[in-house]
Amino acid sequence: MSAKPIIERETLIEGSIKIIKKQGIENLSARNLAKEVGCSTQPIFRLFKNMEDLKMTVYDIVYDFHNKYINKENNHQVPFIGVGLSYIKFAKKEKNLFKFLFMSSASKNNNILDMAENESGRKYAEMIQKSTGLSFSASKQIYINTWLIIHGIASMIATTNSELSDEEIENIIFDAFKGYRQVSMNKELNNRYKKNM
Numbered sequence: 001m002s003a004k005p006i007i008e009r010e011t012l013i014e015g016s017i018k019i020i021k022k023q024g025i026e027n028l029s030a031r032n033l034a035k036e037v038g039c040s041t042q043p044i045f046r047l048f049k050n051m052e053d054l055k056m057t058v059y060d061i062v063y064d065f066h067n068k069y070i071n072k073e074n075n076h077q078v079p080f081i082g083v084g085l086s087y088i089k090f091a092k093k094e095k096n097l098f099k100f101l102f103m104s105s106a107s108k109n110n111n112i113l114d115m116a117e118n119e120s121g122r123k124y125a126e127m128i129q130k131s132t133g134l135s136f137s138a139s140k141q142i143y144i145n146t147w148l149i150i151h152g153i154a155s156m157i158a159t160t161n162s163e164l165s166d167e168e169i170e171n172i173i174f175d176a177f178k179g180y181r182q183v184s185m186n187k188e189l190n191n192r193y194k195k196n197m
Contacts (some may be wrong), residue, residue, distance in 0.1 A: 007043035009057075016058045017097075025100040028055065059106050062097055066090060067120070080127045080143070084150040084173050085166075091154035098158045102151070112151070116144050138184040145180045149173060 015037040019028050030041040030051055048054040069090050074082030091098040102109060115121045121143065129139035153169055156162050164172075 007037060007039045007047070009047050011037050012044060012047060012054065013058055013061060016054060017062065020058070020062075020100050021094065021096050024096045025055070025104050025106060028058075055106050059101070059108065063101055063109070066094075066097070066101055078131055078174070078177060080124055080131065080146070081170070081173055081177055083124065083127075084146065085170060087150055088154045088157060088169055091158040095158045098154065103155060103158070112144055112147060115147070116140055132181055132184075134181070134184050134188060138188060142177065142180045142184055146173065146177050149176045 012033060015033050016028055019032055019036055023032075028051075030044050033044060033054075034041045044051075044054065048057065070083055070086040072086070074086065076082030076085065100106060109115060116125070121140070124143045124147075125136060125140040128134070128142050129136055132139060132142070134142070150173060153162075153164070153172065157164070
């Protein structure tokens with residue numbers, strides 16, 4: 001009698017990601033995962049506390065993959081906009097993974113104000129500060145305002161059959177960025193003027 005193959009954590013994680021990519025997070029269950037990897041449900045609950053533990057493990061791995069995808073080097077004249085365009089491309093290419101990360105009950109990253117305070121948010125604000133010469137607080141506000149538009153477009157693309165072209169998307173984001181940058185420049189100039197009066 002041949003021994004049953006030993007199921008590893010990695011096999012269950014890879015199987016979970018396949019299910020999410022193809023069918024969405026709502027279809028990730030112990031039964032569906034067992035069927036995907038060809039085992040009983042027993043190894044799932046031997047290797048993970050419960051399905052929630054498995055989902056959180058998968059979430060962290062997918063989020064890391066997403067971060068590497070959007071932060072790869074880009075040649076955009078405004079690097080922050082390049083990051084935003086990569087974020088939208090990820091939503092277009094990996095609709096179900098995007099929904100899992102940012103539009104599901106599993107999401108750990110759905111508050112833009114919290115995101116602005118974490119390491120990535122500070123990095124993006126510094127990126128904006130470097131390209132605009134504005135203060136860090138003004139750059140952080142530009143990040144928040146522009147990211148709301150970027151996330152809105154990405155969410156629309158992930159959930160609909162949006163027909164916006166890459167060029168149209170870039171123009172919308174670039175125009176918004178320039179508008180917020182101009183508002184911030186005007187505020188900083190007004191503040192300097194008032195201080196010198």
